[in-house]
Amino acid sequence: MIELQPNALCFGDEFPASGAPCLVHVEGQGLTITFLSDREGVVGHTESVGFSDLTISAGGLDHNQLVASWSGSVEQRTLYLKSPELIRAFRQAAPAHLNRPLEQAAEQVRQVRQRHRFVWGLVGGTVFAVILGLWFGSDVLVELAVNRIPIEWEQKLGESAYREFLAGQDVMKEGIAVDAVKEMTQRLASQVPNNPYRFDVTVVRSDVVNAFALPGGYVVVFTGLMKKAESPEEVAGVLAHELNHVLRRHGLERIIKQLGFVAVVSIVLGNPPGLGGAMKQFGIELMTLKFGRAQETEADTTGLDLLYRAKIHPEGMITFFQRLTEKDEGRVEWLSTHPMSSARADHLKARLAEMPKQQSEPFSFEWTKVRDALGVSSGSAP
Amino acid sequence: MKSEILYPGAFPMARVELGNGEQIKAESGAMVACSPTIDIESKMEGGFLGALSRKFLTGEKFFFQTLKASRGAGEVLLAPTVPGEIVVLELDGVNEYMVQKDGFLAGADGITIDSQMQSMSRGLLGGEGFFILKMSGKGMLLLNSFGAVHKIELKPGQEYIVDNSHLVAWSTTTSYNIEKATSGWVASFTSGEGFVCRFRGPGVVYIQSRNPGGFGAWVRQFIPVTE
Numbered sequence: 001m002i003e004l005q006p007n008a009l010c011f012g013d014e015f016p017a018s019g020a021p022c023l024v025h026v027e028g029q030g031l032t033i034t035f036l037s038d039r040e041g042v043v044g045h046t047e048s049v050g051f052s053d054l055t056i057s058a059g060g061l062d063h064n065q066l067v068a069s070w071s072g073s074v075e076q077r078t079l080y081l082k083s084p085e086l087i088r089a090f091r092q093a094a095p096a097h098l099n100r101p102l103e104q105a106a107e108q109v110r111q112v113r114q115r116h117r118f119v120w121g122l123v124g125g126t127v128f129a130v131i132l133g134l135w136f137g138s139d140v141l142v143e144l145a146v147n148r149i150p151i152e153w154e155q156k157l158g159e160s161a162y163r164e165f166l167a168g169q170d171v172m173k174e175g176i177a178v179d180a181v182k183e184m185t186q187r188l189a190s191q192v193p194n195n196p197y198r199f200d201v202t203v204v205r206s207d208v209v210n211a212f213a214l215p216g217g218y219v220v221v222f223t224g225l226m227k228k229a230e231s232p233e234e235v236a237g238v239l240a241h242e243l244n245h246v247l248r249r250h251g252l253e254r255i256i257k258q259l260g261f262v263a264v265v266s267i268v269l270g271n272p273p274g275l276g277g278a279m280k281q282f283g284i285e286l287m288t289l290k291f292g293r294a295q296e297t298e299a300d301t302t303g304l305d306l307l308y309r310a311k312i313h314p315e316g317m318i319t320f321f322q323r324l325t326e327k328d329e330g331r332v333e334w335l336s337t338h339p340m341s342s343a344r345a346d347h348l349k350a351r352l353a354e355m356p357k358q359q360s361e362p363f364s365f366e367w368t369k370v371r372d373a374l375g376v377s378s379g380s381a382p
Numbered sequence: 383m384k385s386e387i388l389y390p391g392a393f394p395m396a397r398v399e400l401g402n403g404e405q406i407k408a409e410s411g412a413m414v415a416c417s418p419t420i421d422i423e424s425k426m427e428g429g430f431l432g433a434l435s436r437k438f439l440t441g442e443k444f445f446f447q448t449l450k451a452s453r454g455a456g457e458v459l460l461a462p463t464v465p466g467e468i469v470v471l472e473l474d475g476v477n478e479y480m481v482q483k484d485g486f487l488a489g490a491d492g493i494t495i496d497s498q499m500q501s502m503s504r505g506l507l508g509g510e511g512f513f514i515l516k517m518s519g520k521g522m523l524l525l526n527s528f529g530a531v532h533k534i535e536l537k538p539g540q541e542y543i544v545d546n547s548h549l550v551a552w553s554t555t556t557s558y559n560i561e562k563a564t565s566g567w568v569a570s571f572t573s574g575e576g577f578v579c580r581f582r583g584p585g586v587v588y589i590q591s592r593n594p595g596g597f598g599a600w601v602r603q604f605i606p607v608t609e
């Protein structure tokens with residue numbers, strides 16, 4: 001009695017349908033197949049087949065088994081080889097005429113493996129994407145990335161965009177309107193605790209109704225927006241809103257969201273430079289960066305609080321926003337980057353109602369003079 | 383290790399005798415009774431990730447139980463959840479079987495259980511999920527079915543078509559394609575589309591004489607719908 005460990009299955013009419021376990025040896029001229037008898041571990045009879053009689057292919061559930069078949073002395077035999085060592089031995093010993101079918105079988109196995117890898121990759125990728133979606137949905141990853149960006153770097157990013165933009169504009173260097181905007185900004189900025197930003201404000205002569213604040217604290221106010229304002233408190237309301245976009249780093253959040261995962265990972269892993277280049281590549285313009293609804297609400301709320309602390313009457317903010325949204329006001333650029341909604345106005349009103357009444361402090365300039373300097377006919381002033 | 387099927391037919395039970403120190407893997411919840419010498423451990427076959435992937439991808443229970451005769455020889459009684467036959471297969475190290483996820487009842491310690499991914503199209507169309515269990519190694523394997531088990535023997539190149547939901551197990555020397563069932567295959571009260579497997583020999587295919595999904599649909603029509 002010799003203990004036999006079968007390494008292949010043989011099929012034929014006299015064998016059970018599940019195949020007869022057998023021990024296959026690769027020899028110089030062909031295969032020797034030793035069958036196990038019915039009793040476990042007892043050696044049964046042996047058959048031999050020459051390589052020249054074999055037809056081979058790939059088979060089995062995953063097409064990864066080597067199938068060798070031949071017409072035996074009695075009947076058709078089919079052998080299923082799965083063990084890699086056995087298949088290797090077979091390929092080494094097989095004569096030239098079997099090389100082509102062996103190659104084809106090997107190719108089939110490779111294709112199956114590749115398909116498996118592809119499917120696994122797809123499954124893995126899908127899981128990854130879902131996790132990613134969850135993270136982006138809750139903005140955890142974005143926040144993480146934003147927190148890692150140093151202020152100086154943010155300032156560099158904002159400043160280069162600021163200079164580039166102003167180079168093509170009619171900048172108002174001095175005058176009562178410039179002084180007025182600077183005074184408003186200073187009053188607001190002085191009320192920001194631990195302010196890391198040095199706000200830089202420029203007034204641009206243009207009929208475009210707009211104002212924006214770039215990351216790092218670079219603020220641009222268009223005279224078109226100032227002309228629409230009936231009181232300095234209204235302009236201050238827009239400024240307070242803009243400054244809070246800067247303080248809350250909303251611009252960075254938007255940039256990172258738009259640049260996507262790669263940028264986020266590179267920042268989180270400590271490699272923020274290159275973001276400017278990536279932004280150029282993706283055509284992200286800081287000036288036209290549209291803020292999200294949650295960011296607008298946040299800037300409104302914190303802006304209103306800031307006005308209150310600076311003792312500037314906060315009602316101006318609300319009336320101005322409302323007037324800008326009215327249809328007969330014409331095209332208002334500012335609204336395209338700061339989407340307005342009735343919910344926003346209601347929210348502001350409710351918050352204002354909760355605030356204890358306080359005495360506002362007037363500005364040092366007269367708004368009518370500012371309007372005159374801007375060329376608004378005094379007749380239309382209230 | 384010796385096994386015996388008690389009460390063969392619709393409500394069978396398997397008795398497995400374990401020598402001192404021998405152990406068996408069983409589907410958790412399969413054990414009915416055992417000798418006091420048997421210890422039960424819940425073991426995660428294939429490690430934590432393997433168990434996790436089985437849990438989420440096949441809906442299979444997280445653990446297999448390991449029943450070990452650690453305090454002397456003894457016996458365990460095992461029974462499946464659904465009414466149906468139990469079949470015993472002997473694996474000798476070369477023959478391997480794919481088992482539909484509900485078909486596994488128990489296996490000797492020498493049996494390796496892998497969650498196997500079906501190719502994408504098979505999994506999507508097959509309704510068995512992406513994963514089935516692959517049984518390899520050496521030793522006794524107990525499978526259970528819903529209804530009676532029927533064995534189909536296929537010669538090399540011989541083909542046979544089986545309704546997907548009736549599959550229990552098939553040897554890995556077979557190959558198969560999944561095809562959309564024509565209307566004749568699908569019972570009128572089951573909604574949705576059915577699929578069939580076109581098997582190609584050599585090898586064996588075990589099928590069950592009842593379809594769990596079809597049975598569920600049949601039962602549901604008698605359950606009053608509450609608004």
Ligand SMILES: [Zn+2]
Pocket residue numbers: 241242245291295296299337338
């Ligand atoms: Zn805004």
